[in-house]
Amino acid sequence: MPELPEVEVVRRGLDRWASGRTIAAAEVLHPRAVRRHPAGPLDFAARLTGRRLGPARRRGKYLWLPVGDAADTDTADDGFALLAHLGMSGQLLIQPPGTPDERHLRIRVAFEDADGGELRFVDQRTFGGLSLHPGDTAAEGLPDVIAHIARDPLDPAFDEAVFHAALRRRRTTVKRALLDQSLISGVGNIYADEALWRARLHYERPTATLTRKQTAELVGHVRDVMNAALAEGGTSFDSLYVNVNGESGYFARALDAYGREDEPCRRCGAPMRRSPWMNRSSYYCPRCQRPPRPSAR
DNA sequence: CAGAGATCCTGCAAGC
DNA sequence: TGCTTGCAGGATCTCT
Incomplete structure (x- = not known):
């Protein structure tokens, strides 16, 4: 049930622990988790391999990271983005090496610096998912598939x-x-x-x-x-x-x-x-x- | 075209 | 006890 604040917390975590790292391999364990990636699970994994993740961005409840060349040391942006939506029950976790697989593990992304742990997408109800999209037509590099999403009220440009x-x-x-x-x-x-x-x-x-x-x-x-x-x-x-x-992380006492x-x-x-x-x-x-x-x- | 409602999915809780 | 039913909910699809 993540809403904007929860997604923003995840964005900060991704920016700190995943951005700038190079992907060694990606593995899709449940096809529904990449259903918004038109070319399918194998294409999803292949296109991530050897690529470097850029800074984590967010609009509303969507998250994305520009995906670039590993050799490119600056912007890490050559035209597509890894887009994520957590749906109702999605989690993005950075798990230390050797951590047992979660029951609802859907996607695993391993990095070349394996000591830093791997990125996992875990989602019980499978409303969420990851996908790759071309997108940097807009000034902000907003992926085209979320062009209809309005700015959120924490965005300084919200009108x-x-x-x-x-x-x-x-x-x-x-x-x-x-x-x-x-x-x-x-x-x-x-x-x-x-x-x-x-x-x-x-x-x-x-x-x-x-x-x-x-x-x-x-x-x-x-x-x-x-x-x-x-x-x-x-x-x-x-x-x-x-x-x-x-459940527990939901700031329930404040409701x-x-x-x-x-x-x-x-x-x-x-x-x-x-x-x-x-x-x-x-x-x-x-x-x-x-x-x-x-x-x- | 805008707006309303159904739908997807899984695990847990409640009820018979 | 064990089954069925209901509920949770974001985004997208369908229908009016």
Whole structure:
């Protein structure tokens, strides 16, 4: 269930422990993990071999590293990128030599400097995956397949006025919009509920009714929730392990809304509610977060 | 074309 | 006890 803060922690870990290293061999143990690589598992592995990884980058929940010539000592960029998405349960780990294979190990990447450990992609539910893409057409070298992903609210170039205009234009509800990665990226179900609770907005509030001020407050709360999670999770990456654990590492103690059904609202004391929503759940306070009037739209 | 809903996948928990 | 069912969820696909 990694959202932006968790992915950013992984990015930092990759940048520290994988960037700049040369790949000796790659091995795909489950084809579904590379299903977004059109040419298949063998091509994926062959194209990585002998290549050097560049600095780790991120947009929203996507991560990528430019892949270059081993001999090229500067930018490590000759036109393609290793793209990763963790899905729901994906982990990118740097494991020391001799570490037994994880049960859900999907992809192994060994480096020429084997002492530094190997990179592993472990993913129980296989919603995540790795792939290789041409891409440095854009100034930032954004892989083409994620060109539709919007900037995230921690990105200095995130444009709040543009986001607000998009919300006003849409005929949808606010939580759907928060989860729409083409409008704002990096927000998942958990932090959407957290930010809406802080902003005292009901998840079914039509986006077209939001004022400029409400949008600003909502974005501010999204940013706060992410920064708080980052401050907490960012402290745990300082080891040989690049690790995201959907359960324990999830900053659970900081959650005010998600998973708190029947527990008292931390603001007003009313019992929190859970409602089915889009094949999942929305957690909210029925007193602080009033549902929109049916006539409003 | 925009928006809503289904779908993929696995392990765990709850219920009969 | 052992089976079935439900749930979790990001991104993508399909349908209206």
